[in-house]
Amino acid sequence: MESPTHDCDTSMGHRHGWALRIAVACLATAVTLICRVRHDFGMSSLATYELEGHVATITYNRPDSLNAVNAEMRRDLNEAFARFRDDQDAWVGIVTGAGKAFCSGADIRAGIGSTGEFAGTFWEKPTVNSFESGWEIFKPVIAAVNGYCLGYGLTLVTWCDFVIASEDAEFGFPEVRLGVPAMVGAIRLPQRINWQYAMEMILTGERVGAARAKEIGLAGWVVPHDQLMNEARALADRLLAAAPLAARASKEVAVRTQSLSPVEAIRFAETMRIVATATEDAKEGLRAAGEGRAPRWQAR
Numbered sequence: 001m002e003s004p005t006h007d008c009d010t011s012m013g014h015r016h017g018w019a020l021r022i023a024v025a026c027l028a029t030a031v032t033l034i035c036r037v038r039h040d041f042g043m044s045s046l047a048t049y050e051l052e053g054h055v056a057t058i059t060y061n062r063p064d065s066l067n068a069v070n071a072e073m074r075r076d077l078n079e080a081f082a083r084f085r086d087d088q089d090a091w092v093g094i095v096t097g098a099g100k101a102f103c104s105g106a107d108i109r110a111g112i113g114s115t116g117e118f119a120g121t122f123w124e125k126p127t128v129n130s131f132e133s134g135w136e137i138f139k140p141v142i143a144a145v146n147g148y149c150l151g152y153g154l155t156l157v158t159w160c161d162f163v164i165a166s167e168d169a170e171f172g173f174p175e176v177r178l179g180v181p182a183m184v185g186a187i188r189l190p191q192r193i194n195w196q197y198a199m200e201m202i203l204t205g206e207r208v209g210a211a212r213a214k215e216i217g218l219a220g221w222v223v224p225h226d227q228l229m230n231e232a233r234a235l236a237d238r239l240l241a242a243a244p245l246a247a248r249a250s251k252e253v254a255v256r257t258q259s260l261s262p263v264e265a266i267r268f269a270e271t272m273r274i275v276a277t278a279t280e281d282a283k284e285g286l287r288a289a290g291e292g293r294a295p296r297w298q299a300r
């Protein structure tokens with residue numbers, strides 16, 4: 001017959017065993033979560049970068065000023081976009097804003113400092129010095145527009161591949177009302193939407209709401225405000241079904257061939273086809289199709 005002491009010892013042993021198992025399980029969950037959602041704690045907080053699975057979310061994070069872009073924000077945004085471009089685990093990007101605005105444009109209280117400082121004189125300065133001014137990032141980017149989207153904010157949106165607008169979103173280029181032109185916006189908006197609607201926005205400086213933005217082709221979708229990020233994530237998940245490098249090759253061909261003659265466009269696209277078909281993922285795609293299973297992409 002087992003003594004009570006023995007019983008007691010045994011139950012203590014069980015308790016310790018369970019405590020250990022629970023501790024291990026908690027640790028494993030924490031590690032999984034940390035691996036799944038990667039925050040960059042080192043980066044200044046004016047533009048945050050968060051990776052969940054293969055989806056990176058970049059968030060304008062200066063809500064008290066409606067995410068107006070000052071020199072510090074410019075630096076942080078550039079860091080976040082460079083990080084997204086270079087992060088091999090980031091296959092799709094979502095850009096959104098903290099608080100009630102997406103981005104209210106240049107910081108009108110910062111004066112000339114709102115674009116930040118770049119090395120060199122005017123003649124040497126690269127004018128393509130940010131994502132919105134045209135950095136080439138061939139990973140798909142979704143703008144999840146949660147509120148005011150003005151000036152620089154709208155310029156950035158016109159460089160995104162997809163625009164999902166909350167019902168609360170408002171879009172505009174107010175520059176002319178401040179006495180200055182909307183330069184990159186003036187280049188890009190007429191490439192995105194019908195000429196007269198682009199001119200209406202650029203030359204009046206008036207804002208349009210989400211429904212009108214969809215009507216003129218500026219926004220692809222309008223969704224209830226509280227569903228915005230779910231919808232953006234759902235679109236990102238659909239994009240993850242594509243082989244990442246095949247998607248990037250497709251986007252690069254779409255971007256570059258805009259300004260090429262038909263023959264050069266075909267030559268470039270066919271060359272890219274050969275390059276992209278030589279990837280491991282292209283082999284995996286064919287293998288998976290032959291075996292009737294879902295492909296496992298590696299972005300290689």
Ligand code: COA
Pocket residue numbers: 064065066068069104105106107108109148150151152174175178
């Ligand atoms: N630069 C600097 N600060 C800005 C800003 C900007 N572009 N947009 C908003 N803010 C600040 C406001 O000054 C205010 O700060 P405060 O609380 O310290 O006074 C705060 O953000 C909230 O803005 P507020 O104007 O009170 O909000 P609203 O809902 O009444 O109006 C806007 C929202 C976007 C219509 C209005 O803020 C606005 O017109 N902003 C300027 C937009 C602009 O011209 N951008 C430049 C493009 S080139």
